[in-house]
Amino acid sequence: MAANAIERQYAAEQLLARYAQALDGDALESWPDFFVEEGRYSILTAENYSQGLPLPLVQADSRAMLRDRVAALRHANIYEAQHYRHLVSCTVLEKVDAHTVKAVSNFMVARIMHDGATTLFATGRYLDRIRLSNNAADAKFEERLVILDSSRIDTLLAIPL
Amino acid sequence: MDSIASTSAPTRPRVWPAEGLTRVPYWVYQDEGIYAREQEKIFRGASWSFLCLDAELPGPNTYRTSDIGDMPVVVTRDAEGKLHAFENRCAHRGALLALKRSGEAKEIACIYHNWTYDLKGNLQGVAFRRGIAGKGGMPADAKPECNAPRKLRLELYHGVVFGTLSNETPPMEDYLGPEVAAKFKRVMNRPVKPLGGYTQILNSNWKLYLENVKDSYHASLLHLFFAKFRINRLTHKGGVLVGGDGGSHVSFSHEGTSSGDEYEKAGLRSAAGGFALEAPQLVASVDEWGDGGTIQILGMFPGFVLQQIKNCLAVRRVVPRGVNQTELLWTVFGYGDDDEAMLQRRLLQANLIGPAGFISMEDGAATGFVQRGVAGAHDRNSFVEMGGAGVASDESRVTETSVRGFWQAWRRRMEI
Numbered sequence: 001m002a003a004n005a006i007e008r009q010y011a012a013e014q015l016l017a018r019y020a021q022a023l024d025g026d027a028l029e030s031w032p033d034f035f036v037e038e039g040r041y042s043i044l045t046a047e048n049y050s051q052g053l054p055l056p057l058v059q060a061d062s063r064a065m066l067r068d069r070v071a072a073l074r075h076a077n078i079y080e081a082q083h084y085r086h087l088v089s090c091t092v093l094e095k096v097d098a099h100t101v102k103a104v105s106n107f108m109v110a111r112i113m114h115d116g117a118t119t120l121f122a123t124g125r126y127l128d129r130i131r132l133s134n135n136a137a138d139a140k141f142e143e144r145l146v147i148l149d150s151s152r153i154d155t156l157l158a159i160p161l
Numbered sequence: 162m163d164s165i166a167s168t169s170a171p172t173r174p175r176v177w178p179a180e181g182l183t184r185v186p187y188w189v190y191q192d193e194g195i196y197a198r199e200q201e202k203i204f205r206g207a208s209w210s211f212l213c214l215d216a217e218l219p220g221p222n223t224y225r226t227s228d229i230g231d232m233p234v235v236v237t238r239d240a241e242g243k244l245h246a247f248e249n250r251c252a253h254r255g256a257l258l259a260l261k262r263s264g265e266a267k268e269i270a271c272i273y274h275n276w277t278y279d280l281k282g283n284l285q286g287v288a289f290r291r292g293i294a295g296k297g298g299m300p301a302d303a304k305p306e307c308n309a310p311r312k313l314r315l316e317l318y319h320g321v322v323f324g325t326l327s328n329e330t331p332p333m334e335d336y337l338g339p340e341v342a343a344k345f346k347r348v349m350n351r352p353v354k355p356l357g358g359y360t361q362i363l364n365s366n367w368k369l370y371l372e373n374v375k376d377s378y379h380a381s382l383l384h385l386f387f388a389k390f391r392i393n394r395l396t397h398k399g400g401v402l403v404g405g406d407g408g409s410h411v412s413f414s415h416e417g418t419s420s421g422d423e424y425e426k427a428g429l430r431s432a433a434g435g436f437a438l439e440a441p442q443l444v445a446s447v448d449e450w451g452d453g454g455t456i457q458i459l460g461m462f463p464g465f466v467l468q469q470i471k472n473c474l475a476v477r478r479v480v481p482r483g484v485n486q487t488e489l490l491w492t493v494f495g496y497g498d499d500d501e502a503m504l505q506r507r508l509l510q511a512n513l514i515g516p517a518g519f520i521s522m523e524d525g526a527a528t529g530f531v532q533r534g535v536a537g538a539h540d541r542n543s544f545v546e547m548g549g550a551g552v553a554s555d556e557s558r559v560t561e562t563s564v565r566g567f568w569q570a571w572r573r574r575m576e577i
Contacts, residue, residue, distance in 0.1 A: 043517065047262075048357035054508055055357025055493045057517045061509075064439035069512075069519075071436060076385040078523050152360045152488075153516040156525040 005093070011136040012103050013091055016126070019141075020086035020107075023160060028073060031160060032066035035141045036131055041066060043146040043161060046124065057148075057157060069160070079158040081114035084121065086161075096129070100142070103128040107146075109161055111154075122161055124148045177577055182565040183550045184542040187535035190366035195575075196484045202574045203463050204230025204481075207330045209316070209323040211465035211478050212236050212246060214492060216320065216353050217263065222280065225263040228480045229324060230463075234313060235259045235269065236322060237280040244317060246324045247282030248310035258310070276305075284309045319349035321467075321476065337461060338404020340554065344411040344459055347450060348469050351496055356507065358492040361516045365528035367464065367481035368571070370489060373524050374460040374477075375567050377401050377412040377558035378547050383527060386519040389436060399456075402554045403563050408462025408570030410563035415453045443509055446471035460563070462570045470520070472503065473510035485532060489525075491515055 019034050035041065043057040060066045091105040104127055111121035127145040146161045175195065178184035189195060204210060212227040218238040225236045226249060233249035235258060249258050251271040258269050258278060268285065270277045277286040284306050292298025299305070313324035318333040334342050363370055373379065381388045399414030438444065446455065449472060459467040464479030478490040491514070495507050513520045535541070545568075548560025552569050555562050 045357070045359050048359075051357075053355065053357035054504070055359070056508060056511055057359060057515055059508060059512055060440075062440060065443065068438050068440055068443065072386055072519050075436065076389050077519065078383065078385065079526055151358070152362055154362045155364060155516070155529060156361075156522040157517040158522055 005095075007136065008095065008101055008132065009091070009093055011132050011139045012093055012101055012128075012130050014136055015130060015139040015141070016088050016091060016103070016105060016128075018137075020088050024084055024086055026083060028070045028159070031070060032063040033140075035063055035066060035144070037063050039063060039066075039141050040143040041141070041146075041160070042144075043148065043157070045148045045151040047151045049145075049147050057153070058146075058160070073158055077158060079156055082159070083112050084159055084161075085110045085112065088126070099132055101130050101132065103130055107161070119154065121154065122148055122157075123150070124161075175577055177572060178542050180542075181550065182552065182568050182572075183544070183546045185372075185545055185568060186540065186542050188539040189571075190369060190532060190535060191484060191539055193484055196366075196481070198575060199463075199481070200230045200232075202576070203571070205232060205326050206574055207325070207327040208463050208574070209325050209330055209333060209336055209461070209465075210463070211461070211476065212313075212315075212322045212324045214320060214353060214355060214476065214494065215244070215317055215322055216355055216494070217492070218244065218322075220265075222267050223263070223265050224259055224269065224280065226259050226261070227324075227478075229313070229326065230481055233257060234324065235282070236324070237266075237269075237282075239280040240267070244315055244322060245281045246313040246315055246322070247278075248312075250310050251276055252284050252305050252308040252310065253287075278310075282310050282312050319346055320353055321349060323465075336405050337409045338402075340402045341404035341409045341411050341459060341461075344402065344413065344457060345467060347452075347454075348457065348459075348467060348474060350450075351498065353474070353494040354497045354499070356493045356495055356504075356511075358490060359515060361489040361491065361525055363487040363489055363525055363528050364485060365487060365532035366484055367479050367487040368567075369528035369531050370479055370487055370524070371460060371462070371464065371567055372564050373528055374458060374466050375410050375412075375563040376561060377458075377563065378561055379527075380412075380558070383523050384520045386513075399558055400554065400556045401558055401560060401563055403552055403566045405462070406570050406573060407552045407563075407566030407568075409460065410566060411457060411459045412558055412563070413454055413457040414558070415455060443512055444471065446506070446510065447503075460567075462567060468514070470513055471510050472506050473514055474507070475514060487528075 022030050041060045048055050087108045089106050091103055094102045109122045110118055112118045125147045129143040130139055131142050132139050210229040213225050213236055217225055221240050221242050223238050227234050227236055234246050235249045236246045238244055251258055253276050256271055256273040258271050268277050268279055275288040279285050290299050316323050316333050397414045402411045455471055457469040466477035468475045475491055475493045480488040482488055545561045545564055548555055548562045552566040
């Protein structure tokens with residue numbers, strides 16, 4: 001178990017980094033495995049979130065739902081070829097108990113279209129609840145709230161943030 | 162290298178193709194002159210623009226900003242609870258009066274020179290109107306009130322606030338037509354509660370989105386999520402109703418009325434290799450209206466959509482932002498008397514809609530594909546003959562009848 005603050009910080013930041021690398025590398029099939037079985041994932045706008053309005057852009061209450069989204073993105077939904085580049089930083093941890101931390105981080109995501117057009121697609125905060133493990137590499141999200149700074153989404157949001 | 166590419170051909174008199182409503186010329190999406198004429202003849206003409214939900218102005222002395230086409234407006238609820246709307250433009254120098262999306266206020270002051278307005282839009286105060294210590298100020302006979310923001314005529318129609326600048330716009334009931342109005346009232350049958358919203362930026366002309374909404378033919382062909390899970394197929398029982406002067410429509414369907422393999426037999430892409438949801442609770446819905454209707458999309462000229470997709474309810478506001486760009490503002494709502502289970506059901510089904518929606522994300526891209534596709538074809542036409550040439554209600558959704566209805570309404574106002 002992560003016994004001290006440095007180990008907890010290391011484990012959390014490793015999880016955040018591996019998550020970003022997986023999404024940016026089109027390893028969507030591994031995305032659900034960053035969560036515990038009943039893990040929650042939501043994308044909300046900061047405007048709704050600050051006003052207590054619950055509407056999500058994406059909401060999943062389990063790994064199964066995340067797998068369904070991956071299946072839909074791979075086999076049902078149609079969108080132009082694109083990928084993201086995540087920059088995740090400023091991770092501040094708060095210890096909940098021996099096994100769990102809360103983390104807040106900033107993110108910026110560039111979207112690169114197949115023709116090379118690159119835009120700043122999204123910025124915001126990750127509000128995470130992370131379950132730690134004896135092995136730092138086994139940390140997983142119990143909950144990941146993606147709070148978008150802007151309420152405006154260009155065209156569509158297919159690949160998860 | 163300097164770019165010499167132009168996105169629009171020079172404006173010149175435009176003539177509709179001789180074939181009529183079965184052809185839509187591509188200049189309608191690209192011509193700056195047409196865009197300007199639409200603002201005048203359609204948005205500021207005899208049309209109802211959707212402004213907001215009544216429930217989005219929660220109490221007395223509240224306001225909310227909205228739009229009629231390009232024109233910014235403020236919708237208010239005064240101290241007595243009465244709704245008003247007026248142009249969001251100061252009588253003085255034209256600055257925006259209300260800057261935030263919503264708020265509380267007993268009066269509205271322009272931040273530029275502190276001219277003040279009551280919530281009816283009447284100019285109340287001009288700072289230093291008589292000058293200071295007998296010097297400066299406006300002449301005694303100056304009448305800045307005559308340049309006041311324009312007031313809108315409003316109709317609060319079953320919980321939804323619509324506004325128009327014209328006295329000619331017929332009452333909402335007639336504007337929708339009786340069949341479409343009945344479907345409107347089916348969903349807006351009791352007080353609603355907003356659950357939140359977001360804005361989707363469409364890189365296309367505003368009309369391409371309205372056509373997409375009115376195109377019942379595309380729904381289960383473009384949106385494969387529907388077809389693969391047999392949520393909505395064109396073989397399900399349903400239909401299209403067209404009302405008003407062609408500009409209002411409803412397409413609707415009932416689940417479970419076909420288990421046919423028509424798509425597989427036709428070898429359509431959308432039927433290829435079906436799969437099952439691991440978490441089917443995402444699409445588990447309850448029949449709230451007791452009529453088996455699972456999907457109802459209501460579109461009203463020029464820029465309003467009322468959506469029921471299973472238990473996910475939303476209004477959408479289409480705001481043109483130039484020839485090539487459109488804002489699509491979604492507001493998702495439930496009913497005031499929803500229990501917790503129903504609220505959670507609506508939020509889970511919100512996965513289906515919006516820019517990340519399983520069944521709607523493609524629409525954000527599809528309109529842009531047309532905008533890009535027609536860039537070099539101002540004088541060529543769309544081919545719109547599904548369901549024939551008419552504008553009438555149809556039992557089949559393999560039709561473009563309501564798309565033709567849209568153009569009928571557009572051409573009448575534009576006099577083209």
